Amino acid sequence: MNNPGPRNSPPTRRPTLYDVATQAGVSPSLVSLFLKDPGRISKKRRDAVQQAISELGYRPSRAATTLASSRTKSIGLVIDDYRNLWFVDLLRGMESVLSDLGYQVMLADSRPGENRIKEATDGLLAMHVDALVLAAEPSEAMLSGTWVPTVVAGWRNGIPEGADLITNDDDNGGSMAANHLLELGHVRIGHLSGSDGASAHRRAGFLRAVETAGVDPVVSKSTGTSEEDGYAAAVWLLDHHPDTTAVFAANDTMALGAFAALKARGLSVPDDVSVIGYDNSPLAKSRYLDLTSIDNRSDLVGVDAAHRLLARIEDPALLPERKLIEPALVLRGTTSIP
Incomplete structure (x- = not known):
């Protein structure tokens, strides 16, 4: 033998x-x-x-299979930052649909910056993926579209031509966060915001709710959405508005930075300041943080994105769609009455 x-x-x-x-x-x-x-x-x-x-x-050999077929049975997923764990449930939702059909998901981290996003996307396209999921801000060059079926996961500042959009209803989620804090009795509420498309929608929903309640909110300047950005925004908030009793962070990673800023001031959560995040990421679910958060249902976004891509692969003539998925408030131990 x-x-x-x-x-x-x-x-x-x-x-x-x-x-x-x-x-x-x-x-x-x-x-x-x-x-x-x-x-x-x-x-x-x-x-x-x-x-x-x-x-x-x-x-x-997948390469040999590719040579015998026009498809690679692979889907490219571009995320914005490995440090922000919101994409974990998105990936899990995609794989729950794709794995049984023999597809694999190829992950690329773009990090902030137009060139990095384009490089990450071009790298996946060079591997002949059958379709793309963009969970990051598209570059200007990408807005003219790609030659493979593309789904944008989550609100972005721009949507490539011909791409589907499947996203959490971030406007409603921002309102949910504000209403939760208002119902607890908070009237000195600060918001740590970001500069991406999702943050803009969350901020708009938050502002609409607090203004309807007659409360004057304080919003940090739009920055990045990392832990370091959350820390810097929280420091600014506490420096300029020390009477703040509640903080709504644009995502759970920024909320983690807010925790550090509060601890540095000798303030405790939630006794002195309540904190609510967004995404219901693994950070929020950890028993140590026990963070109240808005669940953006990334798992359902992933499931729907996978189904939509499969449909577009089978019928490239399908017109792009936009779908909003309802968020949910997940109560944990970081919010209480002021």
């Missing part, structure tokens, strides 16, 4: 389809048929091929 190496020692090369055929005592064409449609092979031969695959540790 032409085994790739002794069974009890590390293999000297990657096992091939021909090695599987030799090990199983069948033809290479039958192994190929097994990989495409195992139901067309007798149980005896199917079991023999499966046993050979397991023993050899054989993995089919």
